[in-house]
Amino acid sequence: MAALGEMASWLPISSDFTGYTARFCDSSLGFALAPFGIWGSYGALFICILIALTKNYDVFVGGGFGTKKYKTFITGYIGVPIYLALIFGHKTITKSRRPKAYEVDLYTGKDAIDREEEAFLAHQAAQREVEGTRSKGRLYKNFISWLF
CATH class of the missing domain: 1.20.890 (cAMP-dependent Protein Kinase, Chain A)
Known part of the structure; x- marks a missing residue:
């Protein structure tokens, strides 16, 4: 569960960077971007999702879904629904959304x-x-x- 918590912290960072890159590319401010640019962020997002999904691969291979395997599945992936529930719960309660690129004020x-x-x-x-x-x-x- 700790590994999924770490991945849960890197997923929004990669996701937000892709949004910020779109906003900054439209502006004339000339912000310095990461060395790999938007593709590095997409790659990091892909790797984080891949690690999160395959971290307990032994549950899915090698035999029946016995008493020990379902416990491993639950403890390994319980963080995913908790994380999603917290995100969507926050979005529902606060009614917040990601701003569009043209709505962001970069000059104030x-x-x-x-x-x-x-x-x-x-x-x-x-x-x-x-x-x-x-x-x-x-x-x-x-x-x-x-x-x-």
């Missing part, structure tokens, strides 16, 4: 984010100028510090 608050990004890049450039004269500690900072 963008000017504040752009100003913050410019300040960050200016600060980073100033730091690089100060640290550029000192090479002491560059090896540690760039190559070793990420290990800790």
